[in-house]
Each structure stands twice: as C-alpha cells, then as structure tokens.
Amino acid sequence: MAMTKRNGKNDTIILNTIEELVPQDHDVRMLDNCIDWSFIYPLVENLYSDVGRPSIDPVVLFKMIFINIIFGLGSMRKTCKEIQVNLAYRWFLGISMDEKVPNYSTWSQNYIRRYSNSEVFEKIFDQILKQAISYGFVDMETVYGDSTHQKANANKNKYTDEEVEIMKKIYENDLLDEINRDREEHGKKPIKKNEKEELNFDEETGKLKRDIQTKHIKISKTDSESGCFHKGEKEKCFAYSHQTFCDRNGFVLASVCVAGNVHDSVSFFSAYKVLNDKYMDQIKNVCLDAGYITPAICKTVLENGQKMYAPYKRPMTKKGYYKKYEYVYDEGYDCYLCPNNKVLSYSTTNKLGYKEYKSNPKDCENCPLRGRCTSSKNFQKVVTRHVWEEYREEVMDEIRHTPEWKEIYPRRKESIERVFADCKEHHTLRYTRLRGLQKNQHQSLMIFACYNLKRMSRWRWKSISKTAQNLIKSTILNYFKKKEKRYLFISTTLSTI
Template structure:
C-alpha cells in the first residue's frame, strides 16, 4: 500500500542533539579535541565589568573556524548556514531552540580582539598538529594568494600632494571619460594623513602620467570601458577611504580589485598550515620572504623543529633572498626569473673581483647598487 507522509508540527518535543549527531561526524570529533577555554583568560582584559554580556569568545572563534571550513566569507550567510546544521550547532554548544549571535556581533568582536589573540589560537591549533605527528618541520612550501578587501573600487579617492591639488591634476593626470563621473563618496574617511598624500617619486609619477595618457586614448572606446573598476588607477595616486590598508592589485586575466596579499606556508609531511600572514597587495612576493622565514623558523624552533628547506615559485626569486637563505643555512628551491641569463652575451663574470670581462678583454667594474622602482628590487650596476 502506498504511504503518504503528513507533517504536523508538534507543540512539545523531546530532542537531544547528542543523539542526532553521529559519533563519526567531523564536528563532533573536532569538539572532543578542540578545547579553547584558555581564551577566557586571554580576552578578559578586552571586556568591562558591567553591561550586557558579550558573545562567548570560545563560540566566536569556533564560528570563525566554521566559516573557514565551510568556505563562507559572509558573516550573515555563516550564521544562517550554522543555524540549519545540527552538527555545527552541537560543535558551537547551542541547542536547536537557541538563537545564534547576530552577524553584526561577529563583526564587532573581530574588530575588538588584536592580532595577538588570533595568533595565539593559530599557535594552539598548530601545536595540536605537532603532538599528533602531523608536522615534519624541515621542509616548507611558501605561496601567496590575493584576498579581496571589503571595499569598492568606486570609492577610491585621489591622493593629494603637498602642493595645490588643482596644479597636481594639471601636471600629471590625463583622466579617461570614466574618471570624469562623480565618485561614490565614502561615509567616513578612515585613512590617515600620510595615506592621503602622494609619496611617489617624480620618475614614478612620470610613468603614471604616460600610462594614464595611453589609457584615455586607447581604452575609452573598448567594450566594457564604462564598467566598474575599468578605469586606470594606481596605488601611487589613489587610496581607499573605507579600507586604507587595502591596495589595488591585478591578476592576469582579471580586473583590478582592492585586495590584501596572503602569504601561506605549508608543511610537506601533511598539508598543515604552519604560517599565514596578510600583507599589502602592492608588494611583491620576494619582498616578504625574509619576514616569512624569520617568523616561520621561530615557530618551528619553539616546537622542536629546524627549518632546512624552502620551496617557492619564481615570484620569490631575488639575489637578496638567495643570500639571506644561505646565511640562515636554509637550502632554497626557488627557480630564477625566466628572463635571467646570467649576464650579457659574451661577458664573463669574475666572482672573486665582482666584475665582468667584456668580449674585447676590458674590465667592466661594479659601480653601485640601485633600487628599481618598477618592481621594487635592488639591482647592481656594472659600467665602463
């Protein structure tokens, strides 16, 4: 006989989450091993002694962890998602009839705690992985990824030089038709005075002038030239008033966006993240390597490991980085840039005297070290 299910909501329920979440469920198993009670002492100084009670700091960090594991970056969607998952409710310590914290509370709490508290939680989880034998420590892989900032390209403001703004516009700015439109102003300008002023050199501004001129000439008639983010912008002439630490960056085949630059280190034994930090998105990978290795080697040393090998792609290649890793006794597996040829054709480099011998047999001596502003790297000049 055919069955037909009729739903009628009950007025009273006898229900236990612990009976509904299987023993093999990931979040149930995680709840049994992840004990963050130390956070009560770590965060006590950031709360007053009176007023309404805040969100439990342990619950806050567990919600952040769920967002990472479920790949949800919106706090509003994260709370909606968690409220419909019995295993996540059990992991957070909430019953089915309890309201989860508002998404705005998650935002405010994230701004309340300094970086040191998040670093403490990261280190605690890392040490758990070490105790389980999941970290070898000797070989680390480093790579980067852009992280989208919570700010719009339409809210960008022009940086103001020390001289009059109008004379600045007349001197260096050849704007496209898209830039002549009225900008969407930010409600609050959070940028400091230094971030609102131009710090670029005359050479850099001259290069930007040429790029803006070509952009206004060649780009305005292209399909999509009027779309958001299509105008030419530069970190040297623009800043975000809503998120001053965000920087304009572009990835091949994608539009310019306000991003941060995430640098990630992973142990090769198991895919355990051993270090992660956000940098300004206008920096190059090779500018951050020494800072990453310093911080990474200290963390590994505290856990009884010694960093021996570093693996990274060509973006981390530079003479300074090779010399730095060599001085630390760390073997680097970082390929040089594809354009590197070891010197001009027909010129022989004499390492002991740091000079070249030209095809005519003359010595081409070393002159100076200079900063190449185009890619923010140091270069050596040999000239005769």
C-alpha cells in the same frame, strides 16, 4: 508496491536528545574531538571585566566563527540562521534546542569592543598549530612559501591618483653598508645615507628643502588600505595579499597580510621573520617560486643556515640578444669577458647595489657580434652584477642542481598551492567583506587556523579509526589463536589416550 502519499506536516514531538540526532561521523564531532576548546578562556580573560552582567561565552563566539569559515557560510548573519535550524551546529556550540542563538551583531560588537586590538587571533592560530605539532602531523624540515591575493570589498572604478613616499625596504641599510664597502675597495666615494633625498633651493622661503622620492599609486575611495593588484592575465582590482608559509603536509605555519600592490619579494621579509621567530631551529629548507629569486632574499635565507630551493628563472633579455650568462665573470680580475673575448672592466657601484662593468667603445664599434650584444649609440656594452650576487648564484647554480631539489620542489604544488586552492574554494579566502588591513589580517589568521583545524581533525579521526580497527582485528586474532590452541590441546590429549 503501492504509492505512499503524505498528508500535511508531521507534528510529532521529538523526544531524542541532540547527542542522539547528530551523526557519529559528522565534521563537528571530528572538530570537537581533536582539541580542548577551553584553551580560549585564558587568552581572553584580560579582555573581560570582573563585575557587571554575564557575557556570552567567548568559546561560543569563536566557535561561531569556526562554523562560519569551515563550512563556507560567508556572512555572520547567515551563520546565525543556519545555527538556528542545524542541530549539529547547536551540538558543537553546546546550545540546546530551546535556547536562543546569539544575534549576528553580538560578534561584531565584541570584536569592536574587545578583540580588535588584541593578539587573541594570533594566539588561537598558534594554539591550534601547537596541537597539530603535538599529534606529530607537522614536519618543519622543509617549508613552502608563496603569496596569494584576496579581492577587497572595494569598487575598482572608484579611486584617486595620489603621490606617496617610497618606503624603505627592510634590508636597505645593510645593502648601503655593503655598497660603500665595495666602493671604498675600488677607490670610490661612499654614498651618503640620505642619497634618496635631493636638496633643492626653495625661492619662496629662501631655504634648502629635501625632495623625497615619491611615486603615483591608485588609492581606493572605499578601502584605502587595500592596494591595486594587477598581475598577468588576472583581473585588475583592489586586493589584499597574504604571504604564507606551510610545511610539506599542508599545515599553515605563518601568514602576514599586506596591501595588494606590494610585491611578493617585499612582503616576504615580514612573514619570514614571523616564521623564524617561532620555528627557526627546526627549519632546514625553504622552497619558493621564481618571484622570490632576488639577491636580498637568497642572502637572508642562506645566512640563517637554511637552503633555498627555487626553480629556473628565464633571463629577462630581449629576443635575439646574448643572455647574461654568456658573459663570463672572472672573480680574480673582477671583470667580464664578452662572447668575442673582450674585457668589460669595473666602472662603478650604483646606489641600487649593482656593480657596472663597461666595455671599451673602440672594441665594440667594429665588433661583428655587436648586433646581438648591444644597441647603444655610444657602442658600449654594460653588464651589471649585484653586490650579493654570489648568494643568488649559490641558489641557482649549486642548490638547484642537487638531487634534493628534484625531491623537494615538485611538492610545492601539493602543499602551498593546495592550501590556497582549498581556502579560496571552501573557506572564503577568495573575497573579503571586511575593510582595513588589521581586520583582514585577523580574518586570514582565522581562515588558516580553520584550515589547520579541519585538516588536523580529519587526520586525528582517521588515526583513531585505524586504532579501533587494529584493536578489533587483534582481539579477533587472539580469540581464534586461543581457540586453535585449545583445539590442539584436546586433539593431542585424545591421541595419547
């Protein structure tokens, strides 16, 4: 076979339409087929004026964001360049080959002037999820929750060390009421609601001033709303954290963005409230990892009529010492028994919600097991028990040993962990170019909306393909059945002649 060699550029005029040039199995066709994009118009209608020059179609603007995230392009400037030369993207946006692509700054200006303070991103996320539910792709009986960090657009070496007030947790008032009830039952004085504030005498003013508990944290000079994230072997950096819930099929149900220095067990409550406000009646089980095993979270989930599935959590005890479960709690006498069968009696309930049980120093001084029990100088062992400990025990000692746990918990790595892995690898969740908590909350909602849309479009495309295949098979079978009946009729007729 002779070698072919092209001479220069090919300037042939293309007479085909974009519809003919875009492959039938391209991702944009799947995306366009699974949802009616006109749902965006009523969501943004109140953000536009009735007078003035015509604006760029808002559906085109939001579709540009979907192209940016779904195909992992990153920046809007690069997205606009890709749309200019990619016929599939033009077909998806409804832009002809001779029409000008919107400038990359158009989206940023529309966000600043219209969308930044609106709820349009959350509504788009909800609408896509609602469409997936209507197709029957979402199963909310069991939800899986976890948090992942996203590296902020901030230099980790540029920060200031500042003293900030310790914020109250969402459940602190309920916890204080429970603490005071327990203290009153034991004849103790209740703790005042301003217990965290200490009154000190100010010599300059001659008045009492309130000292609020504070802590020192690192504040980024580049993005002050991000938080210093440091966990295990991961790189220490400024980041945002996304507390997220999904169903067993991997469809994201809710997500809340917080600073990277907020612990998962704290950010859980805001995301869990968003989830329950929408789908509480449909959720029966909540599956979480070991970082969420706190009395407050266990109490919140169980009191909502849902079961909490969590893994075994290793006791945080020094090596060589007795574990806490080796001290037996007697609920009737409200005391603990140590491995040497000595009683640890109730002492007090502290302001953190822990009941303190202390041993008799005389029993511990000459105890042969003291070396594995306590190293205190006053020869006294202290065991603490949270006022909501029974909820944690129900999760760890009862639910964890059920057959349902063996079926539900192993699916966690196939659901929520896979969501994070796919979004980081393919949908720009690993690193953010935006600064500020609100912008990153909007971006994370769009990332998870795109993830849901991509998943839904492929499942929808497969179901349509299977339906078409089954229709062809049934048509062929019916044809041969009719042919067989005709053959039998002719053969029986000939045999009677």
